[in-house]
Amino acid sequence: MILAWIILLLMGTGFLAWLTSRWSDILPRIISLAGTLLFLGVVLYLWFTHSASAVPSGNAAAGAWIIHYTHSWIPAFGIHIILAADGLSLLMLLLTAFLGVLSVLVSWKEIKTRVGFFHFNLLFILAGITGVFVSLDLFLFYFSWEVMLIPMYFLISIWGYENRTYAAGKFFLFTQASGLLMFLSILGLYFVHGRSTGVYTFDYEALKGTVLSQPTAFLLMLGFAAAFLVKLSTVPFHSWLPDAHTQAPTAGSVLLAGLLLKTGAYGIIRFVLPLFPQASQQFAPAAMILGVISILYGAKLAYAQTDLKRLVAYISVSHMGFILLGIYAFNQIAMQGVIMQMVAHAISTGGLFIIVGALHARIQTREIGQMGGLWTQVPKMGAMGLLFVLASLGLPGLGNFIAEILILTGSFMASKILTIIAAVGFIAATLYSLRIMQKVFYGTVLKKWEITDFGFREMIVMGSLAIVIIWLGLFPNSILNATQQMVQGIVQQVNITVNGPQNANTLQNASR
């Protein structure tokens, strides 16, 4: 029930923010901040009360939900409102709430027009994302999946930069088209399950046991994978991402990079692997190759960009490649790395987007060629920039390092060649990351800008991000422990279905 209340809280706050914008511009901001802070508080409470029970207990039974809520919705089709959370969902909710608060804060000065409607959209995106992370009914999941698109479309197309119409339309068409393919797959699964058991339902737990013939399973799996790979901006389907990220307002970029991309990874872990374990095994080589291509291609394009925001966007493409590689390695180490990467990437890229947004607000350009030697002017911004650039190139001690090392260690067991090629991505990451520092903050002063450094509000935002990224680097166990049970369950399930229990055990032992 608490999960339903969280979603209603976000929607209600959104409506309230919109209504109050009639009277003042500051009211919607305060209301949204209060709403998201309350959201964060509730999720933190859940995290601390439940993470203790999520500690691995040896017997990893997948489906041990911490919170579970069921309510009938459309009984004629067996559609229920099933909201549930395990360690992974809670972690994602925590991330959602944290970035939600930050995105309200970073929009404080940046958004000056239609403030009420902006916050309405912002909170509806958060509500949709929350729905995605906790829905266990496939129909409800698709419903939430779509709900987060419309407000994001508005966010980009109203408050975006110069080329916003094009970017918003592209974003919408890509995600909508792939989402509908997933919907067809959901319906296909629904009917196959209904025909074989006589029970027509969209319940995830029930559908998980559906017996599928191999070609059917593969086709249905592809429908799901289409939606998630597009969201994850895997290389052949990535072209919406640089446009959408570049044109979106800062809060939009933070949410896109931090949360929307993660829904793709979450979808694969939560739905594709458990629902189609065998088909996923078949798909794994292709997916891992796509992942490696994304890593290298994203890095190459990032290095070639002259638009700072576009550069950061391509970093996302590269980092998402690691996620794909890790998921399809099918072992616990890589999967833990993936979850770590989801969080670390959200924080580091979010930080970079906020810095770019702040720079853009001050000098009205995103062209790297126009910047240079800014450190002396804005030392605080420069220091923060250095921290997040180092994070995204994978410096030990920061979150991304842990994530990428875990992923590569795990994927090495699955495919040595691909892992070796993927490791080249580290070098590329160093190149594009240091280029940011070199061209923007160090180097010769190309143009004399009169700009102010980070203020108090911005330092709170950046400071909290900095604390989290360092925390992730130093104490990764706090996250790894919470999700270990869930990860173990899924990895075991995939391997058991394919190799039989014996093999899975050896793999498990190997990964320990």
Next chain:
Amino acid sequence: MITGPDIRSLLPIEILAGGMVITMLGVALKRNPTLTFICTLITLAASFLSVLFIWPAKPHAIGDLFLVDRFGCYFQALVLLSAFVVTLFSQISLKNFFPGKRKEEYYLLLLLATLGGATMVISTHFISFFIGLEILNISLYTLISYYRERPKAIEAGLKYLILAAMSSAFLLFGMALVYALTGTLSFQGLAATTFRHDSVSLTILITGIGLMITGMGFKLALVPFHMWAPDIYEGASSPISAFIATVSKGAMLAVLLRFFATADLFGFKKLMLVFTVIAILSMLGGNLLALRQNNIKRMLAYSSIAHFGYVLVAFIAGTGLGTQAASFYLTAYIITILAAFSLITLMSRSDNEATDIEDYAGLFWKKPVLATLLSITLLSLAGIPLTAGFMGKFYLLTSGVGKGNWLLAFTLVISSVIGLYYYLRFIFAMMRTDGQNFPIDSRPSYSSLTGLLVLSLLGAAVIWLGVYPAWLIRLVGSLT
């Protein structure tokens, strides 16, 4: 011999016809547009209530001509509700565009057209079906060109006259062929004789039904019989366009569903192939043609071509889930499209109708309430969650995938992605700022508060069906 229960079952139609005669007498005594308007509303409301009153527990057949069952009554209720809303907005539209005389006949024709539609949906015989259709058609010729001072009205009326007459001819010829073969004009009789034929008579039968499909396809504006739709939608006033999109098309769809179910024609592979081709062409054609439209009425016309293509996906799925899905989708579509055309009526000024995309530029900042309602409407047409259109599309896809029609399901998905583009175009136009800061119209120039109220109700219904559709699914599930 007409019996008491027969009279009771036909109550809605009797009330419509009687109310019309009384209204006409009233007009003969004293011409007063307001009085006529109120009489029309009362007639429609009374007829609607009588549908609820006679809501049949089991089907009641009146000879071969009519079958009063839940299915028929449900569609009658839809027809009457749509006519009610159309009448309300007609009054606003007439006041704006037609300040002079000649208002009374409009309402009479509207009642007559509604009578035609209400007759069609319960008919189970070619004669009753054709009479209903012609009553509807002939009233529509006049209604479309009613504002004859407006530039495109006469053109639209004439176009509709010629094409509708031709499609009626096709329909009649088809009926004649079927009659020649089977010796009966009732849908039921056709089912009884269908499978007793050799291949030659089967060819004649399929030819006959094929010709009828042409006639019906014209009324539903399915590709390739769709050319008239955009011109007529544009030329007619918005309420009349809404009437065509809801009553006329809805009644025809009901007849089509009933005809194929009663005459048991779903088994004919060739006919289903024809419908599959028509459905695919309509879905893709309608959406592609709508892409570059700057005129919202033409855009809605093309989109309605596509929407009836979607409905055919459910139709092809056959009785049971298919009929339910079609009924559900039609209901959702009717509510949505009524809201859309009502909005155009409210947006219009007395000198011209607000049809161009430029009329909607920046609407979000000028009239947030209307803009929000129009966005809900367009998003529902596009089939986005939280709206009725999404649930409808889900229902259609379920029926299509349930029968294994993957080709149709894929086409539906692809064409609705194409469709998104032009709906979003209009929504985006409403969000445009053009660099200027529009002040919010604090004193709205809504020509009618009633209109706004009804519109809000329609908008609320769209959202309600999108969030909690269980009751309507139960209702359409109990129809067949």
